[in-house]
Amino acid sequence: MPSGLATAFERMVTVFTIACPHALGLAIPLVIARSTSIGATNGLLIRNRQALETAKRAKYMLMDKTGTLTEGKFTVATTLHFADQSQEEILATMAALESHSEHPLATGIKAAAIEQKLTVPAAENVQVMKGVGLSGTVDGIQYEIVNARYLQDHQLTYDKTQADQWAAAGNSLAFLLKGQHVLGMVAEGDQLKSSSKAFVAELKQQGITPVMLTGDNHETAKKVAGQLGLTEFQAELKPEDKVAQVKAYQQHGVVMMVGDGVNDAPSLAQADIGVAIGAGTDVAIDTADVVLVHSDPADILNFLSLAKATNRKMVQNLWWGAGYNILAIPLAAGILAPVGFILSPAVGAAIMSLSTIVVALNAMTLHLKRA
Incomplete structure (x- = not known):
């Protein structure tokens, strides 16, 4: 084979080897798998992984009263x-x-x-x-x-x-x-859950508007809202009324809905992210994107923290996967050959493997900073 053709063939093989898209293809799935595992360890059953990406844009937190903010033990x-x-x-x-x-x-x-x-x-x-x-x-x-x-x-x-x-x-x-x-x-x-008041306060700190939706009477809802420091609440709502409220808030931003009962299932399905209390009904749990195994609303803060960390890791891995290809492919093609720098196919294969390892290791560094 003429030397020129051999050189071209070697460059082609090196490019094909180094351009294997493993790093880019694994950038997101590895992080999602890791975050799902961390969530399960911390009492967060993430049934819809898309919720991890949507949560970073959450603007409203709509919450049922009984069994969600209160103990539900009358x-x-x-x-x-x-x-x-x-x-x-x-x-x-x-x-x-x-x-x-x-x-x-x-x-x-x-x-x-x-x-x-x-x-x-x-x-x-x-x-x-x-x-x-x-x-x-x-x-x-x-x-x-x-x-x-x-x-x-x-x-x-x-x-x-x-x-x-x-x-x-x-x-x-x-x-x-x-x-x-x-x-x-x-x-x-009924009694408020011990974590509910601090949970509401932290939502406000994060720029998320908390809203209580309940089928209970207005006076009871007003009393509970006052105890929690809530300025927005709607009372005496039927299931279809809750759905209408979710739709109304969705006109202004991403809505998370938290509930535990059969009456909450339609609104959980309508919300951008439905969160079910683990001690709630099977219908609510089956409808939800995320289940709070410990039935503690404060765990939503951990979910939000995990979602933010997950998105950061996904961006890091995407930058690495894309940046690796942007730099490595021209080198494999011989852009620096005039100055004597040439990558062999073997070195290209090693670099490709290394890039995949870097993405995997970066995903494994994901951890939950508990609220």
Whole structure:
């Protein structure tokens, strides 16, 4: 083979060897795999890896109240009766209906009935009233358990003064109906999670606007918002209302939605990033992009920190992969041959392998700086 042709062939082989796109092709997947592993170790189940890239642009953090910012462990503060039935009868009837529900409010009512050693009758034909409560028959009589918004929408008469007083104290209210008659009411208290207030404050520090969305009454929501330092909240929302709120905020930036219940699933799906509380319902978890295994909202701060670190590593690896090719390919082609610098195919293969190792090692240096 003529020397000129041999030299050209050698340059071609060196270029093909050194230009193998392993470094560029592995730049992102290696970092994503590493960040997913770190997330799992720290109680963050990342189901949609795209969320890691989107999180750096998050502008709004929309959050459910019950079970997300609060413990979701209700205790009955009081039972009021507005008709002939006694407080015990009111609570027993409500416990009968709620025995078919796993909602946190239902758990509190059932626990109170057990604590008071009430005889709870059987309930039949229990149906969920979406965004409202339950309906069913007890001893052949049709009853409904509803929220305050339902009473107002249907213009039903009840002791609003007493109800508002209990709501203003931060209690969630549930009313028992028989036909168009409000028989009684249960007020249940819940506790804020210990990390919720600091979590909200840190979101503000990071320039993310926290917003509470809840199906609870306005007075209760206002009380909780005040305790957390929230200036934006929406109350008495049905599932479709939460979706509408998510869409409205999406007009102004990237939205993260945090929730735990069946009612939150549609809004989790609508949000740019849906985050489910690990102790929540299967429907919410299946819909979410990220699951907080420890059910601590403060872990969202760790997710945001991990997302930022992940994006930095991805950019570093891309710069290395691209920069390596930009510099190495001209050298392999013989751009410095006139001054006596020539890369052999063997050296080109070694450099190519080294570039891949550098990308892998850089990905392995990714770590989570916990909030």
